[in-house]
Amino acid sequence: MIPIENFLVLSSILFSIGIYGVLARRNAVLIIMSVELMLQAVSINFIAFAVYLYPEQFTGLIFAIFVITIAAAEVGLALGIILRIFRNKGTSNVDEVDMLKW
Amino acid sequence: MDSVNRFGPELILLAMAAVIILADIGWALAGTGAERMRRPALGALALTGTAASIIWSALLIAFDEQGEAFSGMIRVDDFALFFNFLFAGTAAIVILASIDFLRRNRFVAEYYALILASTAGMMLLASTIDLIAIFVALELTGISLYILVAFMKDGRSSEAGLKYLLLGAISSAVALYGMAYLFGITGSTSLDEIGLVVSEANGETRSALVLAMVFLIAGFGFKMAIVPFQMWVPDVYEGAPTPVTAFLSVGSKAAGFAVVMRIFLTALGDGSISSDWATVFAILAAISMSLGNITALVQGNIKRMLGYSSIAQAGTFLIGLAVVAAADPQLLLGTSAVLFFLGTYAFTNLGAFIAVIAISSKIGSDQIADYAGVAKRSPLLALGLTICLLSLTGIPPTAGFIAKVYVFNAAVQADLVWLAIVGVLNSVVAAYYYLRVVLNMYTAEPASEESIQPGYYLGLAMVVAVVGLLVIGIFPSPLLEASEAAARVFG
Numbered sequence: 246m247i248p249i250e251n252f253l254v255l256s257s258i259l260f261s262i263g264i265y266g267v268l269a270r271r272n273a274v275l276i277i278m279s280v281e282l283m284l285q286a287v288s289i290n291f292i293a294f295a296v297y298l299y300p301e302q303f304t305g306l307i308f309a310i311f312v313i314t315i316a317a318a319e320v321g322l323a324l325g326i327i328l329r330i331f332r333n334k335g336t337s338n339v340d341e342v343d344m345l346k347w
Numbered sequence: 348m349d350s351v352n353r354f355g356p357e358l359i360l361l362a363m364a365a366v367i368i369l370a371d372i373g374w375a376l377a378g379t380g381a382e383r384m385r386r387p388a389l390g391a392l393a394l395t396g397t398a399a400s401i402i403w404s405a406l407l408i409a410f411d412e413q414g415e416a417f418s419g420m421i422r423v424d425d426f427a428l429f430f431n432f433l434f435a436g437t438a439a440i441v442i443l444a445s446i447d448f449l450r451r452n453r454f455v456a457e458y459y460a461l462i463l464a465s466t467a468g469m470m471l472l473a474s475t476i477d478l479i480a481i482f483v484a485l486e487l488t489g490i491s492l493y494i495l496v497a498f499m500k501d502g503r504s505s506e507a508g509l510k511y512l513l514l515g516a517i518s519s520a521v522a523l524y525g526m527a528y529l530f531g532i533t534g535s536t537s538l539d540e541i542g543l544v545v546s547e548a549n550g551e552t553r554s555a556l557v558l559a560m561v562f563l564i565a566g567f568g569f570k571m572a573i574v575p576f577q578m579w580v581p582d583v584y585e586g587a588p589t590p591v592t593a594f595l596s597v598g599s600k601a602a603g604f605a606v607v608m609r610i611f612l613t614a615l616g617d618g619s620i621s622s623d624w625a626t627v628f629a630i631l632a633a634i635s636m637s638l639g640n641i642t643a644l645v646q647g648n649i650k651r652m653l654g655y656s657s658i659a660q661a662g663t664f665l666i667g668l669a670v671v672a673a674a675d676p677q678l679l680l681g682t683s684a685v686l687f688f689l690g691t692y693a694f695t696n697l698g699a700f701i702a703v704i705a706i707s708s709k710i711g712s713d714q715i716a717d718y719a720g721v722a723k724r725s726p727l728l729a730l731g732l733t734i735c736l737l738s739l740t741g742i743p744p745t746a747g748f749i750a751k752v753y754v755f756n757a758a759v760q761a762d763l764v765w766l767a768i769v770g771v772l773n774s775v776v777a778a779y780y781y782l783r784v785v786l787n788m789y790t791a792e793p794a795s796e797e798s799i800q801p802g803y804y805l806g807l808a809m810v811v812a813v814v815g816l817l818v819i820g821i822f823p824s825p826l827l828e829a830s831e832a833a834a835r836v837f838g
Contacts, residue, residue: 287527291530312482326497330505
């Protein structure tokens, strides 16, 4: 069986890639995708802990389902707002969205 | 039935949000004849919802109907009830202040429904005692607020909405990562059980616990708007519709502090770990106060200035949390100081933002320079804004004075004298930019002689806020007792 450490390392790598993407990407859609990576890292953590350490209860798995569901709602809203900005300004680059000082 | 009963204050808000949306559809079907009554009726429905929620909370106290609900997901105690009143009251004042603001907007029903939904989310944040429920409540509050910030659909509002949403999503992902480790270490999502395991923890799990703690502070620091998680504050405060800004600065911040107190005092309250986070909070408090106040000095836009001032105020609340780590009497003193400060801050900041709504909608500008001579054009509004700014500075006889004395006293008693000194010095700095606005209103020559007349609802909201903060300033004991009772929950 694969040891739990592998999953935790995978999740921390995913989480770091997500943070890097959030800081380095300038396109709002790509930033949202990076946030999704961070959330998937969280889900992997929850599922790994639940399966390896606490196999007798479902709490961790349920938490992962909640994370996935609510992340979907958030992305839907984010795309809506990005569309609105695109119609106003013709760009989804966060550097060019600068009416307020960033 | 007990569960539903204790969930009542939130439930009635959510039910009323649904009723408002359905009523709006009804009006659309009724045709143009009834259109004139639509806005006042929807506003009245929203106010009824908040009033019913307050009454339900009062009944819960009157019948001593407190305890857990939904098999340990929610705990209705003095702490949760304190915040129920705070959030429902804030929502009511914000709704009053929004009625005039929404005159020209088509989507009145959605606006009120979202305000009620996010209020319910904030109440849940104060009463949930399970990580899953905390996450859901966090997102219920957050997603409703993202939409409200982007509500005006113009460039600035959408931009503020996008920034708020992106940073909000990142911060909840960070907080979730901390929760995942907390779950991994303790095997439970219930705050009580986590607290039990943490208190028995040995040296091996300590580093993992510190890691989880850091992630949680970073995630919730965004909600509390403390440095270094404050980048979004000025932009979002400036771009959002002003009533929503008022709601954000009071409701969202108070909800952040409520959930941080729940998690850190219940789950991570054990002495071995609490001294760590208390140190972190003490440092963040000093940085937040200093950075917030110094940046506020150079702001030309009053909404941005109030944004930076709210960062500084959040730093002052944090002093209360930093005090908590010491022994039991300090726990009571620190938490009740935070709660009392949040109560006074709600009145003060709402009053200041309502005055800004009234003045700015008339003069068509948020610039402090354009506030010149407002006292001649509207003596009462200028007086109200002055009282609120004095309270933010912390000058008697306003509520802000008592709150600051209380917090600094708590810091001195917990041997955090340096933090109290930083706080007092910052109050002096803050006085400069608050009083600059006051001076500008009273001494400068107005650009025009036309008087500024706030609408009836806006005036009422303003009166409630100003009278509230003066009453607390002169008779602080009822709010003091309420916040001490709420703080005793963690005792």
